[in-house]
Amino acid sequence: MRLGSWLLLLVLSGFGVSAGAAKIENIRIWPAPDHTRLVFDVTQPVTYELISLSNPDRLVIDIDRSLLSTSVAKLDLSKSPVRAIRSSQRSDNKLRLVLDLAYKVSHNVFALAPNSSYGHRLVVDLSNYRQTKTPTKGAVIKPAQPQTTILNSLDLLDSQRDIIIAIDAGHGGEDPGALGPKFSGRKLREKHVVLGIAKELQTLIKREPGFEPLLTRSGDYYISLRRRTKKARKANADLFISIHADAFKNSKAKGASVWILSSRGASSEMGRWLAQTENDADLIGGIGGVSLEDKEEDLAKTLLDMSMNYSQTTGQGVA
Ligand SMILES: [Zn+2]
DSSP: OHHHHHHHHHHHHHHHHHTTOEEEEEEEEEEOSSEEEEEEEESSOOOEEEEEETTTTEEEEEETTEEEOSOSTTOOOTTSSEEEEEEEEOTTSOEEEEEEESSOOOEEEEEEOOOSSOOSEEEEEEESSOOOSOOOTTOOOOOOOHHHHHHHHHTTTTOOSOEEEEEEEOOBTTBOOSEEEEETTEEEEHHHHHHHHHHHHHHHHHHSTTEEEEESOOSSOOOOHHHHHHHHHHTTOSEEEEEOOOOOSSTTOOOOOOOOOOTTOOOSHHHHHHHHHHHHHHHHHOOOOOSGGGGGHHHHHHHHHHTHHHHHHHHHHHO
């Protein structure tokens, strides 16, 4: 009789934790040069709480009504500021994840909606750099000499410097882009194809005297569309080439299409569709961002708009 009651209690308590709880079924890591992205696949949207602790530095994520049903041991954390990930199931049905950090870093945690490759996700972006000071609330961010950036581009013909070509491999990380036919059991992904093309183009441009290539993305990680152009502007790039490999329902389709900047917005049905698809990449790949930089979005947008006329004329010439 005593054994019977004990068994019943065990079943009931087990049921209490898992009924309606979200399961974390898989964890991925995307190391980028300046940040690390950890992605947790969850079976349903989750709510969570963050606690940042010092001595030693840790980031604690308490996820409500959740269970961990995968192992954290398989992750290669070597290129990240994370030394170890620990997990514990708390009595209040919360799953506690503890990221042991090598040093204090800024973080950004957010949820991502399902896309063609993944379901609901919880994303943890960590800067790879040591956080020196906590940003003060209401701090004024000074614009970084906006005039200089534009003038350098306009003065291009007079200057003796190399022509800088920004090569942007579309998509990356959580955003696979278009999916192609299967190769050794896995569908060919646009993000890999375009990175290959971008690196090849980088080699070709490097060979040309007077030209200098700049990759906006050099590995398999996602950066927002705005950050890609910001990176190019920061380096005073003269030309921005974004590379994509579209999929089409008819496998006989061949050829390439070139799209250039237009002040009237997308001027054709196809153009509108393409712009929408590519702009949606930020929703798919997850903008995230881990620094104050993102608060400068308005400034960056203004800069881009101010120099759009110049970009447009040059773009048409190159195309
Ligand atoms: Zn694309």
